[in-house]
Amino acid sequence: MTPNIKPLVAGNWKMNGLRSSLDELNSICAGYNGELDGLIDLLICPPSTLLQESASLASKHNVMIGAQDCHAQSSGAHTGDISAEMIADSGAKAVIVGHSERRSDCGETNEIVLAKAQAGLRNGLMTIVCIGEKEEERKSGSTLKVLEDQLKGSLPDIIDADLFVVAYEPVWAIGTGLVPSAQDVEEAHTFIREQLVARYGEQGSLVRILYGGSVKPTNAQELMAIANVDGALVGGASLKAEDFLGICSAYTKIG
Ligand code: PGA
Numbered sequence: 001m002t003p004n005i006k007p008l009v010a011g012n013w014k015m016n017g018l019r020s021s022l023d024e025l026n027s028i029c030a031g032y033n034g035e036l037d038g039l040i041d042l043l044i045c046p047p048s049t050l051l052q053e054s055a056s057l058a059s060k061h062n063v064m065i066g067a068q069d070c071h072a073q074s075s076g077a078h079t080g081d082i083s084a085e086m087i088a089d090s091g092a093k094a095v096i097v098g099h100s101e102r103r104s105d106c107g108e109t110n111e112i113v114l115a116k117a118q119a120g121l122r123n124g125l126m127t128i129v130c131i132g133e134k135e136e137e138r139k140s141g142s143t144l145k146v147l148e149d150q151l152k153g154s155l156p157d158i159i160d161a162d163l164f165v166v167a168y169e170p171v172w173a174i175g176t177g178l179v180p181s182a183q184d185v186e187e188a189h190t191f192i193r194e195q196l197v198a199r200y201g202e203q204g205s206l207v208r209i210l211y212g213g214s215v216k217p218t219n220a221q222e223l224m225a226i227a228n229v230d231g232a233l234v235g236g237a238s239l240k241a242e243d244f245l246g247i248c249s250a251y252t253k254i255g
Pocket residue numbers: 012169173174175176212213214215233234235236237
């Protein structure tokens with residue numbers, strides 16, 4: 001955690017979720033409106049087919065809805081893509097860009113991620129830029145260099161700390177049940193904070209830095225207590241309200 005920063009817990013449903021999954025979203029919202037509301041900000045990123053309905057449901061509960069990707073341009077001949085403008089128009093408030101699955105599945109470079117991040121911010125969306133090293137990069141000791149390059153290449157020059165979020169997600173920890181040691185998470189997050197402050201000054205000290213990769217109710221408390229870990233980006237465990245709320249409730253236990 002970072003003093004003076006309200007944590008954000010974000011769920012990334014990836015390519016999961018039908019209209020029947022809105023029951024799960026309802027349960028998440030109901031669980032949030034209690035001891036968690038006020039303590040943390042909550043965001044769910046369902047597939048784009050559910051954006052509008054989710055946004056109208058969640059807005060009654062102060063829970064944000066976001067998309068998992070956006071195109072860099074506002075409109076045009078880009079079959080299958082959706083723009084940040086369309087996401088905002090659906091009632092959603094946020095977008096994830098540069099997730100490692102998009103970097104690998106769709107060949108997204110830092111340059112593409114940067115353009116998408118700029119589009120998100122231009123449209124007033126909370127914009128989460130994901131970075132993280134691959135297993136071989138961790139093993140070869142180049143983690144911090146990889147993070148530095150991704151930060152330099154995919155972060156916009158102008159940010160607003162209220163809207164801009166960085167998610168550190170070691171690629172080898174995503175969906176594998178593997179989690180870096182607390183020491184390694186702290187090293188990465190402290191490095192990211194230093195880079196943000198060096199580039200953005202005061203604003204950089206206020207940007208939320210999320211940890212993502214196999215966050216579960218059983219490890220959330222330990223992870224969320226680490227310096228400069230200002231929340232979580234949760235994949236698999238965000239699909240079940242009980243698990244997701246179990247992660248969120250880590251914040252009721254940290255001083
Ligand atoms: P996971 O996914 O929690 O299932 O590891 C995290 C992510 O990809 O954001």
